[in-house]
Amino acid sequence: RVRGTMEKQNKRVAVIGAGPCGLVCAKTLLEYNVETIVFEKTQKIGGLWNYDPSPSSHSCYKSLKTNTPRDNTSFKGFVIDKNKYPNHPSHEQMLEYFYDYAKHYNLGPHIKFNSIVTNVEPLNTQDKVKWKVQVVSNGTLEEYIVDGVAVCNGHHWYPVRPTEDDIPGLSTFTGTQITGHELSLIHISEPTRL
Numbered sequence: 588r589v590r591g592t593m594e595k596q597n598k599r600v601a602v603i604g605a606g607p608c609g610l611v612c613a614k615t616l617l618e619y620n621v622e623t624i625v626f627e628k629t630q631k632i633g634g635l636w637n638y639d640p641s642p643s644s645h646s647c648y649k650s651l652k653t654n655t656p657r658d659n660t661s662f663k664g665f666v667i668d669k670n671k672y673p674n675h676p677s678h679e680q681m682l683e684y685f686y687d688y689a690k691h692y693n694l695g696p697h698i699k700f701n702s703i704v705t706n707v708e709p710l711n712t713q714d715k716v717k718w719k720v721q722v723v724s725n726g727t728l729e730e731y732i733v734d735g736v737a738v739c740n741g742h743h744w745y746p747v748r749p750t751e752d753d754i755p756g757l758s759t760f761t762g763t764q765i766t767g768h769e770l771s772l773i774h775i776s777e778p779t780r781l
Contacts, residue, residue, distance in 0.1 A: 600735040601626060601720045603704050605694075606634020609739035610685060611662055614692045616737075624731065625694070626702040626722055632689055633682045634741050651678040662688060701725050707736055 598621045602609050605627035616623040631637050639646040652675045653660050660676070661667045665688050672680050689695060699722075706721040710732065720731045751758050 598622065598734040599624070599732075600737060601704075601707075601718070601731060601733045602737045602739055603707075604628075604634060604739040604741060605632040605689075605698050605700075606636070606739065606741050607662075607685060608741065609634070609737075610689055610694060612737045612739050613694050613697055614688075617692070617694075617697065623697050624733075625698040626704050626720075626724075627698055627700050628703045630700045632694075632698065633685045636678050636681050636685065638678055647678045652676065653681065665691060699724060702729075 600616050600621050600623055602612050602616070602623060602625040605613075605625050609625055609627070610632060613623050613625050629637070635647050636651075637646055638649055638651070640649070654675070657667045657669060657672055657674050657676060660681075667676065667684055672684070676684065689698075702722045702724040704720060704722050705728075706719075708719050710717045710719050715734075718733050718736050720733055720736060722729045722731065748764065749757060
């Protein structure tokens with residue numbers, strides 16, 4: 588148990604993902620003196636807030652803005668500056684906020700970029716459970732033994748497409764089915780049924 592003490596924990600925790608949740612998780616673990624290593628598969632923090640126009644990307648769409656007001660979107664203890672950002676910041680502005688947060692809490696040294704977690708499995712060592720985390724980092728397989736794993740890879744990393752079970756009659760729909768990200772990639776020159 589970590590809460591309740593600021594003494595050195597002698598614990599090591601792997602955080603998977605340097606998106607918003609991974610950043611907050613890392614900051615909180617570090618506040619409790621837990622050795623923290625964040626594995627981020629890309630070369631940037633921010634997760635899906637990094638717009639990437641390539642068709643294979645699963646990032647946000649080009650015109651994305653938050654659907655919650657700025658004051659409700661801020662992380663505890665690090666308020667989004669109302670003089671700098673509108674009430675509903677764009678994805679670029681949110682990324683800037685995440686970078687400011689990471690810099691403010693000195694998270695950079697704890698993030699290992701271009702590191703894809705390929706396997707996590709429990710290891711029973713005497714009376715304690717530890718975890719073996721396998722990571723491909725810049726093409727090299729690495730293994731880490733940690734006391735805990737926080738999975739912060741988000742739930743929008745892969746597009747979810749409805750099925751006939753989700754939407755009766757979907758199989759007879761003759762229009763084009765696309766995700767929000769794909770909508771920003773297409774050029775519609777004539778009326779189209781989406």
